[in-house]
Amino acid sequence: MATTTTTSDRPLRRDAERNRQRILVAAHEAFAEDGLSVTLDEIARRAGVGVGTVYRRFPDKDQLIDALFEHQMGEFVALAEECLTDAAPWDGLVRFLEQACASHACDRGFKEVALSGTHGLERVARARQLMFPVVSRLVARAQADGSLRADVAATDIPLLQVMLGTLSECTRDVEAGVWRRYLMLVLDGLRTSRDTPTPLPHEALTPEQTQRTMSAWKHSSR
């Protein structure tokens, strides 16, 4: 977190720097809980500073988002690269997908930055572009190995993440862990072959939970 960024000329005054950190922390929390649509007013409230202070430090929301998520995106690319070195290619791919879903499930802001192309600035965009080649290699490796079906493409991966991300978002308030169940279902669809269903790692929702999930679910508006 907390890049020391700023096109620094003079260092910030001590209290100003402290406020800057508070804003970053508050923004991260707020984005994680409510997504990138939270207002800067809300972030200011959480940080215990005035809106003016937020706007002085970050000319607009994208600057703030960029400063916040550059690091996190970088870390994630590193993780993907690490998965590339797993002994079993299939396990590497699974670990990557699991990690991605887990991050998206507990940090809506990160999910939106990683999965949507619209937000953030150059730094974040650059990190995003670093992902594709790594994912391609994860896919190719698992296919060469015979464990991943040959007819999926690297471009399927982000779309699967969108699907699973939506799911974890709309169930998060009802039963936070169910996404694992659907990830496993999808993984069983991605295997080249299997004799028996892989045990699902989470109970199905009850009908009541399902209903609560659906009625809370807000569609995107465009």
Added chain:
Amino acid sequence: MATTTTTSDRPLRRDAERNRQRILVAAHEAFAEDGLSVTLDEIARRAGVGVGTVYRRFPDKDQLIDALFEHQMGEFVALAEECLTDAAPWDGLVRFLEQACASHACDRGFKEVALSGTHGLERVARARQLMFPVVSRLVARAQADGSLRADVAATDIPLLQVMLGTLSECTRDVEAGVWRRYLMLVLDGLRTSRDTPTPLPHEALTPEQTQRTMSAWKHSSR
């Protein structure tokens, strides 16, 4: 379409009835293309009438939605029931899922009504509740048959539809048919076992298409 509803006392004047139909048609089109979030002003514009006319005929948006989708929901329940009579239980389930996804892909409004619990009134809500038992039987039948894995539950079905619906929504402007690809992937995850991947019914997106998809994708706001 076009229920003749209204707690009719006097029948509407001829021109008024004609306008009412126009509104219903325009609303259906608008909802299908842009989702339930279209404004009544927009619907009026499309119908070629003034907003006032819309509001006189339908006190608010939910009344309009209810009048529009009651029929469509009923039809869909009927289709589900028909799938229950397919010779092969697995095929019945697949046909149901395919139909559902197809309807959702070409009618955003219907998708939102069917999948979200928030919209419409009693009539639509009632139709929605009719679905669950039918889906339960579709699932049970395919499981009894051994084709559908034993560890999925009826409640998984609507959530899979949410996942696939999201996908078809975010790809619709880039490559309208890809949702079939992901449905098949999911289906291959739902089978009890298989030796080889079922051929996917649609090409993967190109990297460029994927990028376009992601950058157009708007997240839900809550």
Added chain:
DNA sequence: ATAGAAGTGGAGGCTATGTCTCCACTTGTT
């Protein structure tokens, strides 16, 4: 201790978007 540079808060201006009302006017019906 103090001057003045640096920083602050939050009311409020501005824009955008959507819902719904109102009533002078038009149209259909008998």
Added chain:
DNA sequence: AACAAGTGGAGACATAGCCTCCACTTCTAT
């Protein structure tokens, strides 16, 4: 022709987010 029924669409109202402005406070260098 008479009048009930219906109409359009400007605009009142509400909400909500972005961002500015400036009188005031706080820091820090001397």
